[in-house]
Amino acid sequence: MVGVRRSLVMVVVAAVLAPLALSGCGDNKKSGAASAAWVGNGASASAAPDASQGASQGPITESANVPIELTVTPAAGKKDVPTSAEIGFQVSGGKVTTVALKDAAGKDVSGALREDGSTWVPAKTLKAKTTYAASVTATTDSGLSKTATTTFTTMGAPGKKTGTGLYLFDGNTYGVAMPVVVEFSPGIKKADRAAVEKRMFVTTTPAQPGVWSWTSSGTQAYYRAKEYWQTGTTLKVRIAVGGVPTGGGRYGDRDRAATAKIGRDLEMKVDNATKKMTVTQDGKVVRTALVSLGRKSKPSVSGAMVVMDKLAETVFDTTDTDGAAGYKTKIQYAQRITWSGQYVHSAPWSVGSQGRTNVSHGCVNVSPSNARWLFDNTLIGDPVTVTGTGSKLAYGDGWTAWNVSWSEFVKGSALPVPDSLK
Template sequence: MNFRHNVRLGGGIARMVERRSLLKAAAIAAPAGVLAACSGDDAADGAGGSGGDGGGQESRPVASITADPKPDATDVDVTSPVKLTVAEGTFDDVKVTNEDGKTVEGSLNEDKTEWVSGEPLGYGRKYTYAASATGSDGKKTSFDGTFGTVQPASVVRATLYPGDDAEVGVGQPITVKFEAPVSDRAAAQRALSVETSTEVEGAWAWLNDQQVDWRPREYWPAHTEVTVTAKLYGVNYGGGAYGKADVSTSFRIGRNQVVKVHTPEHRMRVYRDGKEVANYPCSNGEDADPNLNTPNGTVIVMTKEPTSIFDNEQYGYTDVKKTWCCRISNHGEYIHENEENAANIGKANTSHGCVNLFAADAKAYFDSAMLGDPVEVTGSKADFPTTSDVMDWLLDWETWKSKSAL
């Protein structure tokens, strides 16, 4: 006996036939009709690709394109590459442009399945990508979208010293200076690298929030080739400030020359590769007054000035002209000629902190000196203050390393 059940569907009545009746009806139908119905069902369920005509609708292309960053992304990092990838197909064309229509450089991989940009993006720009590809099924597909990059509150310029092609002494540190304070020092420091032609142990140290220096543990090996790279463009310094541009420099270390002054001796000795090559009589800062001492510590030749004008109203002199001047600190000390103090040179310390030499000796030393040459001073009551922006060798190695942000 067959049983029929009435079921309401959308307000109407539909009949359901007990299973045995359904099987009987299927046996009467032609097999080809069953096969045609299954094929149509496959297309109708939206599987994409082959399998019937879906009631006359063409199947979707199998190729699919994705992008990084995704469409409509904002605050995109300007140094992260733009990537477009196609699955189950190959690219026919990819183009990324900014709002001015300038094309971003980029390239496809060998399989033409991935496109990667080859240059950094601009700050605060809107970019459009458009791509087309052919799938493994021979069908075409396309993709487009836009995204925007981060807009800094400010961009901060950085400078590097020594400059390109410079030749400097064995005590010369590498200096990176920023035109505004850096909050995220670690982020800035991670962007810095030093390469040397011979192995050199060294470290970065922040001397203040606008300056980070790299110095070797010991003096540089003579004739070392040095390359410094600061990939600072796109670096987030914190507080809405970002790096303005990448900077780099390549320079070399010269011969090893070191000056040693033991103030009670009234002598200035010059060493090349550890051997004494000159020994000049000198007059150093007054012994009795620590404020006038030539202070203890290791400093470097910072500038070479054939003529300098000295002023110190506190001690009663202004507009005093001296020759063959080598600045050794930002505290005010120089090595220079002072024939006016000739009676004390080699005999007594009577200067206001500078190392006074006879004119001929000052000229000879001036001609031999190189920026970055170390000057080691001992024997005084006072030490050089560690407040200058060139205090690198006044700190012991452990203290120096403690100033790293990493």
Template sequence: MGRVANRSAGLLALALLTACSLSGAANESKELPGAVQRQPPVAVTPVDKAANVATDQPVVVSAQGATLKSVRVDGGKAGRLRGVLSGDGTRWRSTSTARPGASYTVTAVTVDTAGKQSETTSSFTTVKGDKTFDIQSITPNRDDTGLTVGIGMPVMIAFDKPVSDRIAVERNLTIRSSKPVEGAWHWFDDSHVDFRPQEYWPAYTKVRLEAKLAGVRGGQGLYGKRDVTLDFKIGRSQITKGTTDEHVLTVRRDGKRIRTMPMSAGQGGQWKYYTTSGVHLAMSREPVTVMTSPGIGPGQSGYYQLTVYNTVRISNSGEYVHSAPWSVGSQGNSNVSHGCVNVSPENAAWFIKNTLIGDPIIITGSPRKLEPTNGWGHWQENWKEWLKWSSLKAGPSITF
């Protein structure tokens, strides 16, 4: 009995000693300067080491039990991705598009409730691109317009390669304006997309196009080359109206009639020289234009070649408002032209000087209608027809 009691006492002492030793070791580990600290959980999408990530997939960084002090997504030569932080500081989301074939590093710094900072890093690579597409031209442009344009002016973009992913491209085209407008993009084909408001632009509106296309997917293996921004202004409201029946052009500016000009329109006849009816836009202002009969060569009946002055182009089919001293006697009473709108030299000089590119010039009374694709016949389509060729829903411009 005595030996059993002594053995039990020894085991109890050993157990107590062991328990005290473990407790002491645990306390000491908390005090060690190199001890691993618990990190606030940070989630990053795409996940670390992800490959072949789509260029338009947003980078999302979320923190729990802490707030995000800073987030940096660096692609080296591909540049950094911009982003926005949520109001509570716990979620960051990229707002720009990544470049194809690039490697990005995400660095997020968080601050916990005790004020302690922690850093989390992650990386990913994007899908490789075989080709790039670029904006070949934008209208309006400084060379043609001086960037102050009429109230009917559309924004017209031509790409150097056809794009098949219209939704991705259109999603990255933004119109900002100083006055709110309802508007939509319209695809004429895979290489041309245009924007117009539902109604004419308000006079004296500032407009900005933001085409954030760098890295945007345009099709299989096809990605946008760069971002483009264009600022322009809408001038005063000027609308010119004329009828082939009454032979008069009336110009109204900001609602007030400022000039009336006798005119002569297309004579029709066997050559069908009709001036088209519809909402034309002033496309160019040309001091001198050489006009040649369409589809009729030298030596053929009906052939002509004329040098005319002070011309304002209104279609792609060769229609102009221009000086015609030879038809002054017919202006105001009959139609004798080959399809253009003839006015006197004095009126033509005034008109070219007082017209902005994009000013509406509305002609009525002719049996031939202006086609929407004949020049800038955008306003020939009603709003419902215009929206049929938009990849996204219509919406208001973003005001600034």
């Protein structure tokens, strides 16, 4: 998980490098728009360069007296290199100005320099069982240069993979509380998270530095800034974990990427004391709705949640978990806010209790007209905050990135977090 915004400096291959910014009331199953983002164990690959790969000293473009020391990784002739390999280099007496990578057919491979200039990252996972040739040129202030080259061969398709999912769709518009959510199956153990997080890149326009934070199980990682995203923000995400060693002999199944927008600032706040929801847009109250929350035996949770899924019509079926005590009911205008099955939804049967008494199985019940208005006006990623129920939201039960303080959130990063972001 990235302890700070990890971006890539995009460069034209073989060109000069210029550092640019590179059991509730519903079911407890993942469904709809959220689960549709999940893609199971596919095939592909990516990984971070290993120090054990050694270094290759190539020819120089000037005389042997050029005052530059330059080594490149992976080492010359290295085999079984992960398909996520980055071109690494150690340089003194100058700075790297050109990186070029070609495949076995001599075709240029595009890529980007990390923001800190430490390595060059291919724009896509490399092909399996393929030989690549890389060259890196460093130049002094006076214009002298030295070039080091290397060739290496990537590994074959791994036998075991870690499935991945990115809950962000290319071209979609989301609410201001939409975290970047990445899912792993099986979960990533603590010892392996840093290497994986280092390959998860987020760029925000306008810039809003953020941090990655992992759930305790390692099955999800969230990326957010200190405050909600600014309206109009563009999120550009690349989860470049294809082929990255993820522990236990597994490798990430594939790279994933999306570019999405953040829309208007619409927030829903539910107060159990008043049994009322207040909806604001850009700071102004635009709707109020009476609610009925979870009864004493099935309490609603209090916490900062996010709309994860929207279903115009669905069926809540709890018979598989509650047996004879369960129920199967058609529901309209359902908006999921937890994995455990709590929703905001239309409940015509509880209109008489809304604003007065809690009678639901944990969901936020609203009238049909209010439910329809909410459904028509909300986005995935809009924040829903519930207070006063006495039952706390569990971290990871939904997209809970906002349910902890910023100081607590950054503790979940697997990489060091700069003091400026703590």
